Amino acid sequence: MPSPSDHFAAAALAAGCPLDQMRHFVNAGVVLQPRQLAASAAARLCDRPDGPTAIGFGGARGGGKSFWLVAQMGLDDCQRFPGLKCLLLRKVGKSNLEHFEDLRRRLFPRLPHKWNTTEAKLTFANGSSIRAGHYQCEKDIDSYLGLEYDIIGIEEATTLTSRKYHDLITINRTSRPGWRPRVYSTTNPGGVGHAWYRSTYVTPFQQHQETDTRFIPATVDDNPFTNVDYRRVLDRLTGWQRRAWLHGDWDIAAGQFFTNFRRDIHVVDHFNIHANVEWFAALDYGFNHYTVVLLGCRDSDGNTCVMAEHSARGWVPERHAEAIKKMLERYQVRLQPRNIYSIALQRFVAGPDVFARNSEGATIADQYKKFDIYLRPAYDDRVNGWAAVLHGLGDPDAGVRPTLFFHKNCTRLIDCLPNLQHNPAKPEDVLKVDTDEDGIGGDDSADALRYLIASRARTITAKKLHGL
Numbered sequence: 001m002p003s004p005s006d007h008f009a010a011a012a013l014a015a016g017c018p019l020d021q022m023r024h025f026v027n028a029g030v031v032l033q034p035r036q037l038a039a040s041a042a043a044r045l046c047d048r049p050d051g052p053t054a055i056g057f058g059g060a061r062g063g064g065k066s067f068w069l070v071a072q073m074g075l076d077d078c079q080r081f082p083g084l085k086c087l088l089l090r091k092v093g094k095s096n097l098e099h100f101e102d103l104r105r106r107l108f109p110r111l112p113h114k115w116n117t118t119e120a121k122l123t124f125a126n127g128s129s130i131r132a133g134h135y136q137c138e139k140d141i142d143s144y145l146g147l148e149y150d151i152i153g154i155e156e157a158t159t160l161t162s163r164k165y166h167d168l169i170t171i172n173r174t175s176r177p178g179w180r181p182r183v184y185s186t187t188n189p190g191g192v193g194h195a196w197y198r199s200t201y202v203t204p205f206q207q208h209q210e211t212d213t214r215f216i217p218a219t220v221d222d223n224p225f226t227n228v229d230y231r232r233v234l235d236r237l238t239g240w241q242r243r244a245w246l247h248g249d250w251d252i253a254a255g256q257f258f259t260n261f262r263r264d265i266h267v268v269d270h271f272n273i274h275a276n277v278e279w280f281a282a283l284d285y286g287f288n289h290y291t292v293v294l295l296g297c298r299d300s301d302g303n304t305c306v307m308a309e310h311s312a313r314g315w316v317p318e319r320h321a322e323a324i325k326k327m328l329e330r331y332q333v334r335l336q337p338r339n340i341y342s343i344a345l346q347r348f349v350a351g352p353d354v355f356a357r358n359s360e361g362a363t364i365a366d367q368y369k370k371f372d373i374y375l376r377p378a379y380d381d382r383v384n385g386w387a388a389v390l391h392g393l394g395d396p397d398a399g400v401r402p403t404l405f406f407h408k409n410c411t412r413l414i415d416c417l418p419n420l421q422h423n424p425a426k427p428e429d430v431l432k433v434d435t436d437e438d439g440i441g442g443d444d445s446a447d448a449l450r451y452l453i454a455s456r457a458r459t460i461t462a463k464k465l466h467g468l
């Protein structure tokens with residue numbers, strides 16, 4: 001009959017853990033759970049020159065995140081590499097030390113080490129160490145910034161802003177030949193860092209496009225050691241907290257505007273474009289910001305699908321026009337009808353800035369006109385526009401059927417929608433957000449969607465507008 005250690009070895013092998021890593025855990029008498037083992041296997045990928053440099057684990061409450069983080073750093077990394085310097089960061093002072101002390105007693109009873117309470121530093125016999133750092137507010141982190149750490153472990157990473165996270169990465173460097181610096185983080189959805197964490201770790205994982213990062217999801221169901229009372233607390237949660245903390249759903253967070261968006265329902269890989277369809281497009285203009293163009297299609301049952309998106313920044317209209325035409329060609333949709341059999345756009349709308357006249361009386365719409373793209377003003381009432389999008393999403397949880405869907409290729413739009421927040425000063429409106437320096441985030445795609453969906457009733461013709 002297989003023994004518990006046989007079971008562990010089989011699970012570790014299945015997760016991709018190398019033998020020496022498995023041995024480190026066995027020697028310490030610690031049995032990691034399958035998701036924890038998968039995270040540890042991912043941590044070892046950081047050794048490879050082309051491997052990731054940041055591992056995210058968890059994404060829901062009670063999944064064994066804190067246990068894994070200290071186990072991976074202390075039992076595996078610190079043991080195999082003498083003199084390694086690790087920093088374990090967590091928000092809120094006192095409980096951090098108690099928490100770490102608790103894990104230290106549970107994880108390292110078999111490993112000789114020294115624990116210095118004043119410095120909050122644990123040092124193993126081979127000189128490797130873990131410093132348990134904490135911060136009440138972000139500026140406390142600055143006191144760590146002059147130093148150098150081979151591994152930085154961040155607990156509850158969404159309590160950090162993107163800027164602080166990037167500050168921390170600057171001290172994740174090494175002078176130890178053969179060691180590749182890395183960041184391990186654990187977290188739950190929600191918090192000030194929800195959006196950057198989601199786009200840095202979770203979205204690349206969902207889209208199978210991970211390069212520098214690996215994200216290993218784990219929920220309370222992956223951790224049989226969670227105590228029953230904690231499990232009961234999680235079971236009693238409702239609303240966004242239930243979806244986020246119990247199920248690890250990153251498409252939801254406190255203050256989220258489109259709480260009725262469900263990736264598994266609204267994102268589709270097929271939409272029947274053949275019978276009785278209407279095609280239409282919308283443009284949200286930007287130069288430093290993104291210009292986003294969405295192509296929509298409506299079927300005879302009143303379902304709308306956003307079939308394709310084009311987004312780029314720093315481009316002149318000529319270049320956009322070319323990309324837009326290529327996008328339409330893929331669906332054999334023309335800008336203008338050639339004959340009664342050809343399929344053409346019913347309308348192509350754009351936000352108001354496209355029609356503002358410059359000092360010479362010209363508009364951006366005029367520039368697009370040169371490339372046969374006749375834009376007309378979109379319906380631009382924000383509150384009613386968002387309401388139209390909300391209406392289209394339906395309410396799947398309450399059995400209200402959606403009529404608005406997104407083709408899975410529209411990744412920027414799909415990524416943007418769940419991030420949008422209520423404007424605290426006007427809750428029925430979406431809070432405006434700009435893209436960061438790396439082009440991440442921003443609400444340009446959502447504005448284009450609002451124009452696309454809410455402009456259906458408008459009847460101003462392109463010809464009339466352009467004086468043709």
Ligand SMILES: Nc1ncnc2c1ncn2[C@@H]1O[C@H](COP(=O)(O)OP(=O)(O)OP(=O)(O)O)[C@@H](O)[C@H]1O
Nearest residue numbers: 031032033060061062063064065066067068225226
């Ligand atoms: N492999 C394991 N072996 C034994 N106990 C474990 C293991 N993994 C986790 N646990 C225990 O399960 C409980 C929950 O784990 P942990 O605190 O690491 O979860 P968490 O995801 O950090 O939770 P939270 O979301 O509350 O921060 C703890 O009591 C922890 O000691």
Ligand SMILES: [Mg+2]
Nearest residue numbers: 065066067155
């Ligand atoms: Mg924890």
